[in-house]
Amino acid sequence: MNALRKLVDKVKPNFEKGGKLEKLHSVFDGFETFLFVPNSRSKNGTHIHDAIDTKRTMSTVIVALIPALLFGMYNVGYQHYLAIGQQVSFIDTFIFGALGVLPFIVVSYGVGLGIEFIVAQIKGHEIQEGFLVSGFLIPLIVPIDTPLWMVAVATAFAVIFAKEVFGGTGMNIFNIALITRVFLFFAYPTYMSGDTVWVRTSDTFGLGAGKVVDGFSGATVLGQVATASSPNINIMSTVGQPFGFLDGFLGLIPGSIGETSTLAILIGALLLLITRIASWKTMFSVFAGGAVMAYIFNIIGPDTASANFPWYNHLVFGGFAFGAVFMATDPVTSARTETGKYIYGALIGMFTIVVRVLNPGYPEGMMLAILLMNIFAPLIDYFIVEANIKRRLKRATN
């Protein structure tokens, strides 16, 4: 660490005012504060600071995402070798998946941070750290076979139109990663849904590839449920094995890269809750809202496969857990009042199930539900604050 500090201090004068690399000041500053907590002190006003700043918050979220990422990498390889009917070692499976996923991370960060750097230079402010998490979320919420250029276009769109035009980090109305996802979903529907995009059957940098086994079907569990013709279906793996709750919980199922394993997501959730970076209120109420709504459909819903899909399965299949833990709890776009978080979370859970059950065109409703509630978060906050003012006014005037 000391050696790194010395190196940073040594090159620092080049980037300060008058230095030869002055123009790249914001870039240098971004890297320095990424590596070390800034030692700047406040000169007037408040002298008490929280020990944790935005960059530290972001880094913690990234650490929390790592279990989901690692599992996602393994699962990409696992699904591939399952589809072509080969048995390979754990390491080979993981390497196949890692090579498949890494380009997404490179593209997402390359495009997103590139735009951030350019904007920071034009506007003359420091590089904002918001994209650290968004750039990590984007690879985890796309199917493995999404073409990389589409990810690049969608990332650029989201960073420019969902973030920079609103004023940058902390000013956005919508979750950046979800705007990327929703752009891909509506712009290139054939690459983002259906049953051919979730499992990679071709090779990755020359690894893998082979003849797909007989009876292979790459549909996700929710896809199978949404397109089911009879009200009672048995959900299957890609090679025809039956799936149950435990499969969804552990996550060796087809789906977007990082969303499949509820277990890996919950490990991340634990870290977020211990460090109090994510609100347990939002997280809990998303699960509760989803469970209640799905249970209601189980009992009195229409007689379709998606309404009959057990409520506990709704919580572990698809992007439900991932959205609840990493997207709904985004501190910028979620409700900020404590009571508001319950309402916000519960409505996300409920809308997700409503979309899943009542609209067969959208097998997965998490993305749409969160974006919808992003719009309403300020309104919820407004009413909570107003109610509080009224209550206290009443108490004071009585």
Add this chain to the structure above:
Amino acid sequence: MGKLISEKTKQVFLGPLSKNNPIGVQVLGICSALAVTANLKPALVMGISVTVIVAFSNVIISLLRNTIPNRIRIIVQLVVVAALVTVVSEVLKAYAYDVSVKLSVYIGLIITNCILMGRLEAFAMANKPWESFVDGLGNGLGYAVILVIVGFFREIFGAGSLLGFRIIPQSFYDAGYSNNGLMMMPPMALIIIAVIIWIHRSLNKELQE
């Protein structure tokens, strides 16, 4: 009258094309701009139709401006616009049937286009016929320009063609390129108009609020 094209008339014509553009600056007539611009051809036809209607209704209202009782002027304006819209609609049905089907209700809805009522109220009621005609022409073309730009980008990225002719070669598609479905939806038209306004205002500092 003096010169046919005086300095003022020139301003009346050029203003709405840029500095006082009905869509870009006044943000009027957005609904039809979102609805008809999925392809370039309907956008072009819509732009021309609105130009014709707004120019001639301006002239007619300007001629009548001293005889229209103030209390019922909106109804009179509506009658004039409705008559012209009907004429344009019939002409389109006769000579460009497929486009008129695509435009469907939006030709009829030109009656409710804010640009028309705005020009009649704000300009034709207080100016002579020739200036009113030029003003209508300028505003109609200002509207048409934006529609054509939006239609251009939506068709080329959404369908890979322009006016129905393939522009993006097949080899691009073979290499993995794909049309952007979002371009075909109204939200993207709104975003393109927003970008046009953004660029327009960055170039003209006096428009910035």
